[in-house]
Amino acid sequence: MTASRTVELEGHIIDSGMMQQAFGIVMDMGGNFDVEEFEVGTHKEAESYCRMAVFADSDSDLQEILHELHQIGANLTDPVDAHLEAAPADRVVPTGFYSTTNHPTQVRYRGEWLDVENIEMDCAIVIESGDGEHEAQGASDGSSGDDESPRGDPRAYTKVLNAIREGDLVVTDEAGIRVDPPERPRDSSGPFGFMQGGVSSERPSESLIRQVADAMKRTKEEGGKILVVTGPALIHAGAGDELARLVREGYIDMLSAGNGFAVHDIERGLYGTSLGMDMETLEHPRKGHKHHIYTISEVIRAGGIAEAVDDGLIEEGVMYECVRNDVPYVLAGSIRDDGPLPDTITDSVEAQNAIREQAHEADMVLMLSTLLHSVAVGNCLSSTTRVVCVDINPATVTQLLDRGSSQAIGMVTDIGTFIPTLAGTILGEADEESETVEDAEEVDADDD
């Protein structure tokens, strides 16, 4: 084996499985290694350190091994600058482009390590030299590098394939890149650590919800932003009022949903029905099925949701509270939409860009009973963002947690009881909900 480089691993490299992975990668790919230094942190907070020489039969083999080692956080002791190649055409990547992970990443450019801005999975890294040669193409085309950079400071940021423009300087190959995957702490049975034993409904629901509530409070105390991603099932399940309460009380900073969510939420406010079912009596009033179309038509007539709130047409619900409390929302269009509402972004690339901005701003994300929107948001998240996935279908939760966040809770539960229990845990019981059946029946008696 003629080719060789030396890499080092630092941190909780044993607990997190990083060392095990590193050794595995080298051997799987036909290489060899020699552990030159190995220090084990022998108490809970202590970090470990491993330096090893990696050998391969050829330079190209070595590059491939080093690439994989990069992905898991093993970095070269003698780094070089990243290779750059100009994109040959709009939306076409150079051969051998570096495809990002969702972990914090640095790129070495002119001898300096640049943090890659807006890191997300499966993107290219574009370098802007800062000397005016290669400029970002602006936020409107899906570029992540949407902040103004003063002339002179080089920057590195992610671009999705769609945003690549001819001539963009794209990082290729494996050299000059440092990845810092979040370590899984050993004390991992808590909800934001590694979920042991797979996704299951057979976990203590109220204890888990208390942990979610704690995380939300902690996020707000730290000045962080909470993004809620949700679908119409939340409204059908009767959780609209309590989600609206969380918005009103300042626990939700952004909302990401689709046309259907907004329509059902507004329909419930206007007619008390959702999909035509009365949310209190559970009856299906005749003509209920028309409410959906009427709702859209009325909002179109008003000119949009905010206008309909201002006009007094919409007087309650999640969208109402978003408008009243300046909580920005993105309503992404889909091919199953009725209408859609004027607020709905019908172009999927444009909608994705709006979602991407939300995702980059979020410090914590609640994914509530929607696979489509949750995947869209999840694709844009860094692995350091706190994520809570709630769905009644275990396969959905499994798929969402698979995205590789290191800060994820998955819950297989009913959104219709989850949201009220969560709101009750954070805010105390709502006044109007505190009556028991006994009270309720007295009230009923009066009606008879």
Add this chain to the structure above:
Amino acid sequence: MTASRTVELEGHIIDSGMMQQAFGIVMDMGGNFDVEEFEVGTHKEAESYCRMAVFADSDSDLQEILHELHQIGANLTDPVDAHLEAAPADRVVPTGFYSTTNHPTQVRYRGEWLDVENIEMDCAIVIESGDGEHEAQGASDGSSGDDESPRGDPRAYTKVLNAIREGDLVVTDEAGIRVDPPERPRDSSGPFGFMQGGVSSERPSESLIRQVADAMKRTKEEGGKILVVTGPALIHAGAGDELARLVREGYIDMLSAGNGFAVHDIERGLYGTSLGMDMETLEHPRKGHKHHIYTISEVIRAGGIAEAVDDGLIEEGVMYECVRNDVPYVLAGSIRDDGPLPDTITDSVEAQNAIREQAHEADMVLMLSTLLHSVAVGNCLSSTTRVVCVDINPATVTQLLDRGSSQAIGMVTDIGTFIPTLAGTILGEADEESETVEDAEEVDADDD
């Protein structure tokens, strides 16, 4: 068509679909009919009436048609006595035995209509003449006819195949039987009516839970008995305390579960773990996996659950409250049990008989997160018993509702939030649960 008999249908025969079914049966089976009288009830409470002559090519064809018409509640205008045949051997039915529905049923014997006692599905009907000739074989063999009958009064009751004894007078063929299927009221969108649109998690959970709470209160007010059927998932999901509270407060009259439920409930009391997971911190303490076996071993050492409660070994939990509040329980054994506990009935036929007794006494049944035990109980229920099925798996709820109760609610929800919400709705929030996160965090702060 030479053979003919006249049948009549009464009640909400249009709304309930009975008339439609009756016409369909005759035509499907190659018969013909002539509607001799037809009166439609033209307001909500009014009943309808239809009398029709049924024709078939032969007597045996006619018998088959009449049998099917019986099943749905169409009865002969000129009834004859039921045919009886002695069972040829233990656990063997005569050819052509009448297999019961789960609807209220009457049998004509010596010119008199006898109510069939303990009606349940797929049984034989046995007649006891009351003149001492054919006696029931006693409750211990699974006979449903376990009450003493004074000499002289003829009785009719169901027997499962296993309880049939040589010489039992078994009803055969179709004649002399009247079935009274519960009518589905037209005002059917409420929870105890027909569930429209299939089983779904996308229904307003809290509204549905309020309806369950109302039904439980109504059942208690009417002096009825509530049977809970449940599995270990309830404990894993953290709902043990709140179910225990419902037992303590008198809302549960009987419990039907398995060995696993009792062991997990007791383990949680003894060690704070369920399946080795700490129910508060969600951590897996080392050695947690031994708790399960230790728990069983200690209860065996005490001699049983009641003895372990008396000894002070068991101090809380669902089983504790059952013992303390004289709530009878059946723990049925299964092939996946550890132990089992001394209270567990390991013979499945014996266990089924114990379950059968519970089912016959129950006026309302809550089936909570167990398919096995729910099917066992459901098999023994009359179609007039109120049933609530709760499971996170829609396929389980669908399967349970399929049993044909006319008084069933199905909910696809999380048992871990369902039970606390239900208990809170009936009883008000528990004192120890009323603290919000803010309170909890103050407490936490003291601990640090």
Add this chain to the structure above:
Amino acid sequence: MTASRTVELEGHIIDSGMMQQAFGIVMDMGGNFDVEEFEVGTHKEAESYCRMAVFADSDSDLQEILHELHQIGANLTDPVDAHLEAAPADRVVPTGFYSTTNHPTQVRYRGEWLDVENIEMDCAIVIESGDGEHEAQGASDGSSGDDESPRGDPRAYTKVLNAIREGDLVVTDEAGIRVDPPERPRDSSGPFGFMQGGVSSERPSESLIRQVADAMKRTKEEGGKILVVTGPALIHAGAGDELARLVREGYIDMLSAGNGFAVHDIERGLYGTSLGMDMETLEHPRKGHKHHIYTISEVIRAGGIAEAVDDGLIEEGVMYECVRNDVPYVLAGSIRDDGPLPDTITDSVEAQNAIREQAHEADMVLMLSTLLHSVAVGNCLSSTTRVVCVDINPATVTQLLDRGSSQAIGMVTDIGTFIPTLAGTILGEADEESETVEDAEEVDADDD
């Protein structure tokens, strides 16, 4: 009750439940009725007839009742022309607009019954007088009325809300409309009848697949068109080759999918992987995760899928066979797409219009493992179109069948075995698949 009109019901009004519904509607809505004539068809093919007077307290109550009766197929004996009102603005319906069912519908205009073209659910009906006054706004804006109509012939067709233009003559209220819901034949246990007992995986899979195969052959023999709606799961599950075979052999006439389906299909052709997993060895080759982005980048470089086929880049797979066999496809964009491919329609309204055209042309639709695209297509289908829904999640199948097609099979099965079994049933075993393990192992032996 002062207001009264007479309606009639014809057909299998008892078996189909239509009569029961009609009586129920009148009573539920506070009306009354008098059955003036009632003839029961007393053999399987015979139709029944019922004429009844309907009474209500006011004209408006009567209108509401008549509206509901229309929906189920009860029509006035003395019809009037439909009411028309001009749409007040683009994408706004007049108050009281008539919202369509998905059943064949006629509208009475100037004394004549017009068939409503391109019937689908939840649309408005627009009348084009034919005298040049009110013209359709063209297909590009989502109008269903996209065929040229010679001056002079009035037409009625559906328009989705989004396609409504100011001044369109929209049908309002209940009068002058006839709906002809498909009758559920009594002999309903077959697969294209009413599915008894709910959706379940516990049905004989191969028998069901044979029925699907029969229906496809029948559809082709009748000159009909088969539309396949599918998602990426089909490729992951390894069914790509066999679906490609069905396309090649002429059993698929149209394809409706998303960007993800096409990318995974092409990736499998280019790299043998799907989501980075090798489809034969089930291993995850390193760098597999890049294949997805590379695939899109290469197709963009070629200019599109057809161009990539022509260039020889794409040499196999479903998309390849579509291009080679002139099977038109719609790839609808979504917010979770990577890329997307140049063929993907990113605007959801535009994509919906393309899907709508496919749906209207289809005589049979296979919905394969995609909820999103299936709902989108299903929304545009008439209730007379044959539909087969296949998914491994029973909740998905239940939701899709709920759309009200009278010609639907639902199967809870694995798409990865369903498609090969279906293709084998229609076409016989593929040559390359006919080897058994014994043959395969001989081949393996040679490799060692």
Add this chain to the structure above:
Amino acid sequence: MTASRTVELEGHIIDSGMMQQAFGIVMDMGGNFDVEEFEVGTHKEAESYCRMAVFADSDSDLQEILHELHQIGANLTDPVDAHLEAAPADRVVPTGFYSTTNHPTQVRYRGEWLDVENIEMDCAIVIESGDGEHEAQGASDGSSGDDESPRGDPRAYTKVLNAIREGDLVVTDEAGIRVDPPERPRDSSGPFGFMQGGVSSERPSESLIRQVADAMKRTKEEGGKILVVTGPALIHAGAGDELARLVREGYIDMLSAGNGFAVHDIERGLYGTSLGMDMETLEHPRKGHKHHIYTISEVIRAGGIAEAVDDGLIEEGVMYECVRNDVPYVLAGSIRDDGPLPDTITDSVEAQNAIREQAHEADMVLMLSTLLHSVAVGNCLSSTTRVVCVDINPATVTQLLDRGSSQAIGMVTDIGTFIPTLAGTILGEADEESETVEDAEEVDADDD
């Protein structure tokens, strides 16, 4: 830290995660360690070695740490004999009993390492000295040590709690025990390695089935035994014929099921129905619901399944082939059984013992669409047994794979297509199945 012992780890201790676990255990439990020797195997087959001194604050703390290290395969360098304590009463374990894993285990007794016979999870280990002092209490009470042992040879074997008899010498504490957990080979993407990415239906079904077929053939070639565990869903799904074919052709050596499976299988043979549905036409013949009870009654009359086969009553199906081909079966009773059949073991402890024997003999286990029976069998399996779990519900597959077999495939698929595809892969297409729809339609034509 005053207490100290030295342990060693050998094998693929890095790839398998063993080393990472070992370090973690010591730190989690408040101990400390010093790596005295560490050699990394630097190619795929090479094993690694680690010797470390473990420190703790007290002897009891140290014992706890060593216990946990044992569980994962870290063994003392200077072993002592295992501690033994006599069981205080029947079915009661001594305090501090050693609870087994399902991994191969050795116990040190009188200076010698004894293999623990019939290893399975959550048992006690009982030592039989061989000098006649403590004898096993015989197989009938659930003892696993059911083979005769010549006087003089000490033995160690597992006993479930229920089989413990007063005076049994039970291993306690942590000393003198060696566990050898199967290593997860690094080349782990194949089906019998570690399943990456969780259980999912989105895997290539036919490739996975080929791997199952290969494993079955390999097992038979090695002289191993294949146990099928299955439930009634297999019959309802129409896979009975093809499972019967696998039995007939010698690919199934044992069957483990319940009363329901056997009844449905026999009902299908007698009446062509399953749960009353005709398996070919999918119709529900009237009276179908009686077939189930008739079937049981007829088998009881015959005296049992084998007798009914001999009498010519049962002429086809899985049970028929089992009888004809001397494939032993266990039918375990359950509380939802009708009947049951005379062959059904109604006592759950007795049934568990019968299942235990099957499990211990099996080299490969197919768990097909039954959670109850699969868990019962899985509880008795060593971690070295090959296991295939097939179910349409991903939660079931996840739960079964969680049992810790290192040789497990999980498939989320339809049993109704899985079994025919598996049988076709192993045996070639059945003659009667080879016709395509075209052939079938010719046949149909003849019937008309």
